[in-house]
Amino acid sequence: MSNTFVFGHKNPDTDTITSAIVYAYLKNQIGHSAEAVRLGDVAGETAYALGFFGVEAPRLVTSVEKGQPVILVDHNEFQQSADGIEEAHILEVIDHHRIANFETADPVYYRAEPVGCTATILLKLFKEHGVEVPKEIAGLMLSAIISDSLLFKSPTCTEQDVKAARELEQLAGVSAEEYGLDMLKAGADVSSKTIEDLLTLDAKEFGMGDYKVEIAQVNVVDPQDVLGRQSEIEAAIHERISEKELDLYFFVVTDILNNDSVALALGKMANKAEDAFNVVFTNHTAVLKGVVSRKKQVVPALTEALSN
């Protein structure tokens, strides 16, 4: 049997890629043979972080064999994981999301905490195991916290995340605010992104009540950079809806400077988005004031609206 694979979710973001690298590093330090892999392309923001700290991206793996030992980071829902995950041997999960559509045949090590970022939990694990955090590993963990918290502005961000980030910026030798804004801007540059990119780079599928919902999110400096292409985007979304038999496609364009989002809702359950956020959608779009977090704001609101 090969090494244990450590990976995050499909459509990897910065926390998912860096947490795989960071936790594989820790496992190897404490005597387990583990390899970080990724389930999809490295996004611009993540590439910036990896480049800055001089760390290579993990290799791409899209499916796992029956019995393959795996460790999941930054996710647990099977539909967000590798193809074949049902038949893999899940040894551990380190995560900070809700738990759903997850199951094992045997007892596992499962460590989830309601914090803003997987990296915040990983820093605790370094301490529990008495392993030092090298500069580049600290830099990757800091990048993950900045990314998931939009530089501490997201409601998902907890005191523990801020405390971890302050400790990590010392170890990494950078200023969270200065480095962080450069990193977020690198990720928010949509000028070179295709419509396909916008809808797939950070998309996740969810079961809500009896419905199948996909929520894609993209960070921008100006929402108009994306919404200027609305009609093409809608056409592409309609294709995805019929291909994947979705009941709702919810596209969230998040303004990282003002910390608001514009949402575009399509699909036969799109009218429920009005109930979820108590706003009126015009031309399928609405501004969601203060909404920046898919996990803490979008998913719970839609789940409730679709369960009633």
Place this chain on the structure above:
Amino acid sequence: MSNTFVFGHKNPDTDTITSAIVYAYLKNQIGHSAEAVRLGDVAGETAYALGFFGVEAPRLVTSVEKGQPVILVDHNEFQQSADGIEEAHILEVIDHHRIANFETADPVYYRAEPVGCTATILLKLFKEHGVEVPKEIAGLMLSAIISDSLLFKSPTCTEQDVKAARELEQLAGVSAEEYGLDMLKAGADVSSKTIEDLLTLDAKEFGMGDYKVEIAQVNVVDPQDVLGRQSEIEAAIHERISEKELDLYFFVVTDILNNDSVALALGKMANKAEDAFNVVFTNHTAVLKGVVSRKKQVVPALTEALSN
């Protein structure tokens, strides 16, 4: 809203009752208002442990209201939990079982480790929070480890469980071997137990493949004490099978002195028990050499046989 309830599974065993008491104690020490409750009757072994260390049993609760804050210990599968658990607000889970049929709307604190007993994880949490373990709390944790590991004989027992038990016997001021055998014998006295007791005191329901399976276990000093009543037991099991629409009822009578079990298998999928354990059942029963653990030996074997 009331206190946070801390509880283990239905048909509570010693780990479930004591872990609720112990973790509620820890939560209160670190500033959270929590109350241990139980979902069913206190069994003989558990009563012995509570009596020995002078601790009262938690009060009985059978269902939880919508939105009730709860912490689950020693279980996660909803069918083993309180009625109404789907609508409760699950804040935390501390467990050592496989994860299945569990879901939350929001991120939770989930701490599962593949060790033999919840108490072993709880002892770590006392250390992480820097809280001292009082004598009677140590005694309850020790009782849980002895119970779940059958005095360190079960294959579920890990080095971490033994290490925790050795530490706890110092704190509790008892010998694990001496106190433990008395406690196990108190639980293995089936002379006063009704057929109903035997089938319900430690029964758990599982989804395996497409099938619904109930597995009951009883510890005895001599399996004949139970199997002498086989025809009455079979009649009662057939009633349970039709009431609950079970595909398999698997009754495990475990000899705590020799560390073997006799199994009784009934229901339309009973023939799969032969594949699961590679033995021939005669008159619906078979000796399972070295099998003492439902979790580590019985559940995985039946799950595999029923999934093929």
